[in-house]
Structure formats: C-alpha cells, structure tokens
Amino acid sequence: MSRTRLLTVAGVLLMLASCLLPCLTFWNGITLPDQDPTPEVIQQENAEALAFEQRFQIATWVAGALAILGLAALIYARKHHRRAGCA
Numbered sequence: 001m002s003r004t005r006l007l008t009v010a011g012v013l014l015m016l017a018s019c020l021l022p023c024l025t026f027w028n029g030i031t032l033p034d035q036d037p038t039p040e041v042i043q044q045e046n047a048e049a050l051a052f053e054q055r056f057q058i059a060t061w062v063a064g065a066l067a068i069l070g071l072a073a074l075i076y077a078r079k080h081h082r083r084a085g086c087a
Contacts, residue, residue, distance in 0.1 A: 004084070007077035014070030018063040025059040 029052040034041055 004077045004081045007073045007080070011070045011073035011077060014066045014073060018065075018067035018070060021059050021063040021066070022056065025056050029056065 031048075033045060037045070
C-alpha cells in the first residue's frame with residue numbers, strides 16, 4: 001500500500017473515530033431518573049451527572065484532536081499525492 005493511501009485511510013479512520021467517540025460516551029451515560037427519589041438518590045444522581053459531564057467534555061476534546069489529526073493526514077496525503085504527479 002502506498003504512503004498516500006495509508007495516510008488517507010488513517011485520516012478517514014481518525015475522522016470516523018472522532019465522530020463516534022462523543023456518541024458512544026453520550027449513549028453510555030444516559031439513564032432515566034427515579035420516579036420517587038429520596039434526597040440521597042438525588043445527591044447520587046447529581047454526582048453521576050457531574051461525572052458524566054466531565055467524561056463527555058474529555059471525550060469531546062479528544063474527538064476534536066482526532067478530527068484535527070485526521071484532517072491533517074488527509075491534507076498531507078493530498079499534497080503528497082499532487083507532488084508525486086499522480087493527479
């Protein structure tokens with residue numbers, strides 16, 4: 001496999017991973033609240049919501065970094081492909 005194809009595939013996979021990471025984090029964190037919660041349950045749900053918010057924020061930052069890396073790989077592969085005269 002040529003270098004440009006490898007970079008293109010890596011770029012596409014990084015872009016896909018950047019899309020899936022926040023989605024998976026979001027779907028794994030969804031829960032339904034209790035119908036008749038006690039004050040202790042409310043405190044626990046608030047703590048879980050705060051922890052979920054922090055996990056989701058980290059996942060979003062990582063997804064942004066993966067998207068930037070994927071885009072950089074695609075741009076580099078495209079420029080390398082043009083320089084090689086394979087247009």
